[in-house]
Amino acid sequence: MKINLLVFGIARDILGYAQHEMSIQSDMRIQDLKHKLSEEYPDFKKLAKFDIAVNQEYQEDSFVLSERDEVAIIPPVSGG
Amino acid sequence: MKDRNLTKEEYQRYSRHIILPHLGVQGQTKLKAAKILVVGAGGLGIPVLLYLAAAGVGELGIVDFDLVEFSNLQRQVIYKTEDVGKSKAQLAAKFVKEQNPLVQVNEYECWLDSNNALEILGDYDLIVDGTDNFPTRYLLNDAAVLLDMPYIYGSIFRFEGQVSVFNFNGGPHYRDLFPEPPAPELVPNCSEGGVLGVLPGMVGSMQALEALKVVTGVGEVLSGKLLTIDTLTNMYRSFRFGKRKDQPPITELIDYQQFCSPNHPLEEITSISALELKKWETTDKQYQLIDVREPYEFEIVNLGGDLFPKAKIDQYLDKIKRDIPVVVHCRSGKRSEEVIRHLKSEHAFDNLVNLEGGILAYATDVDPQLTVY
Numbered sequence: 001m002k003i004n005l006l007v008f009g010i011a012r013d014i015l016g017y018a019q020h021e022m023s024i025q026s027d028m029r030i031q032d033l034k035h036k037l038s039e040e041y042p043d044f045k046k047l048a049k050f051d052i053a054v055n056q057e058y059q060e061d062s063f064v065l066s067e068r069d070e071v072a073i074i075p076p077v078s079g080g
Numbered sequence: 081m082k083d084r085n086l087t088k089e090e091y092q093r094y095s096r097h098i099i100l101p102h103l104g105v106q107g108q109t110k111l112k113a114a115k116i117l118v119v120g121a122g123g124l125g126i127p128v129l130l131y132l133a134a135a136g137v138g139e140l141g142i143v144d145f146d147l148v149e150f151s152n153l154q155r156q157v158i159y160k161t162e163d164v165g166k167s168k169a170q171l172a173a174k175f176v177k178e179q180n181p182l183v184q185v186n187e188y189e190c191w192l193d194s195n196n197a198l199e200i201l202g203d204y205d206l207i208v209d210g211t212d213n214f215p216t217r218y219l220l221n222d223a224a225v226l227l228d229m230p231y232i233y234g235s236i237f238r239f240e241g242q243v244s245v246f247n248f249n250g251g252p253h254y255r256d257l258f259p260e261p262p263a264p265e266l267v268p269n270c271s272e273g274g275v276l277g278v279l280p281g282m283v284g285s286m287q288a289l290e291a292l293k294v295v296t297g298v299g300e301v302l303s304g305k306l307l308t309i310d311t312l313t314n315m316y317r318s319f320r321f322g323k324r325k326d327q328p329p330i331t332e333l334i335d336y337q338q339f340c341s342p343n344h345p346l347e348e349i350t351s352i353s354a355l356e357l358k359k360w361e362t363t364d365k366q367y368q369l370i371d372v373r374e375p376y377e378f379e380i381v382n383l384g385g386d387l388f389p390k391a392k393i394d395q396y397l398d399k400i401k402r403d404i405p406v407v408v409h410c411r412s413g414k415r416s417e418e419v420i421r422h423l424k425s426e427h428a429f430d431n432l433v434n435l436e437g438g439i440l441a442y443a444t445d446v447d448p449q450l451t452v453y
Contacts, residue, residue, distance in 0.1 A: 006317075008240060008308060008310075009237050009240060010237070010262070010266055010267070010391075013391065014266075018310075018313070043266065046262060046263035046265075046266050047262045047263075047266065048260040048261065048262050048263065049259050049260045050258055050259075050260075050262075051257075051321070053319040053320075053321075056317060056318065056319050056320065057319065057320045057321075058257075058319060058320065058321035058322070072317075072319060074242075074306065074308060074319065075262055076214070076235070076242075076257075076258040076261065076262065077235045077236065077237035077240065077242060078211075078212060078213050078214045078217065078235055078237075078267060079123075079212055079235060079236040079237050079273065079275055080120055080122055080123055080124045080125070080209075080210050080211050080212035080234070080235060080236060080280065
């Protein structure tokens with residue numbers, strides 16, 4: 001199935017895109033997605049503990065993704 | 081205690097507020113009674129201060145330790161070219177007093193930390209965050225939770241902004257959204273990542289707006305929602321979040337520098353002055369010079385070192401020599417120091433030397449022809 005990844009901040013540098021249609025296995029949980037991204041991009045792990053929003057609402061790591069979900073990765077930023 | 085009733089002058093000055101259906105005399109009176117602390121008088125803090133002062137907030141505190149730098153002028157719009165080198169807190173306070181003499185302004189020319197935060201924040205009703213680093217943001221959050229006051233958050237990165245209101249009427253706070261800071265080497269600040277000049281103007285204005293809403297009770301406060309702004313794509317989105325179940329309660333302030341760089345104990349770092357480096361250049365001393373700035377900075381000016389940007393330093397480990405001294409430099413000497421700490425503690429380098437004052441010092445002391453930025 002396909003999900004739409006929205007990527008913010010420094011995660012854009014790590015993943016190399018701001019928006020991306022991604023094919024994943026069905027029944028993938030948020031923690032599985034984090035694991036998959038960390039395998040492909042080792043720096044992704046350094047973003048530490050942060051949650052992911054699905055369809056504009058933050059969800060826990062056990063949340064199961066569905067077809068066409070909009071999945072947002074929003075690391076903290078510190079500039080001012 | 082100031083008179084809470086509005087004077088004739090205040091009715092005139094704030095008439096466009098007073099005739100607003102939801103705000104009115106009542107809202108304006110609340111603004112007059114409000115005490116707001118703005119931490120940081122930089123890109124975010126300036127628009128916050130300007131709008132809150134103009135709106136008639138009774139008492140405004142300004143915390144900033146910094147002096148105006150030339151590179152601030154691109155976005156910190158109240159500072160003039162002649163202000164470079166002067167105190168931001170003093171200049172901002174002067175500006176506010178001239179804009180609205182009815183506002184009581186308190187200046188704090190100090191670095192906010194765990195020792196003074198509760199005392200300073202304790203005199204105010206809410207805080208607005210215009211800081212530029214993670215340790216201070218966690219400090220403000222925890223202090224706001226301990227003092228039970230709303231914390232208006234804004235943060236920027238390149239073309240992107242984030243805004244939220246934390247700890248409002250028992251709502252979630254910064255640690256519910258971001259329980260831990262990211263690894264320090266992944267965190268560029270404005271001087272490394274760059275920032276679009278208009279962006280802090282937008283984000284700071286939204287923080288001022290949320291502060292006015294919190295004080296007056298008008299409208300819906302951005303609590304439990306993170307608003308993200310992407311100026312390149314005009315994408316404005318808000319993401320709902322709640323309290324984390326696994327978040328331990330905040331009971332006291334901690335060492336926030338340590339919290340944000342846990343693997344980087346403060347070890348002694350060897351440094352070299354620009355003049356000494358010049359001597360090395362003119363003898364046949366063997367050493368490697370590495371430049372940890374970004375490629376676009378390298379294009380502006382460079383000392384001919386190997387370009388290994390800080391954010392990607394781990395990709396260059398095999399190119400950093402271990403058998404001869406390695407001089408690490410950046411623009412001002414700060415990033416290079418962070419890189420050295422990282423390489424020492426994580427990769428066991430023991431031959432690294434920091435160029436004190438970076439390329440700026442080199443331009444001042446050795447080669448005045450170099451472009452400084």
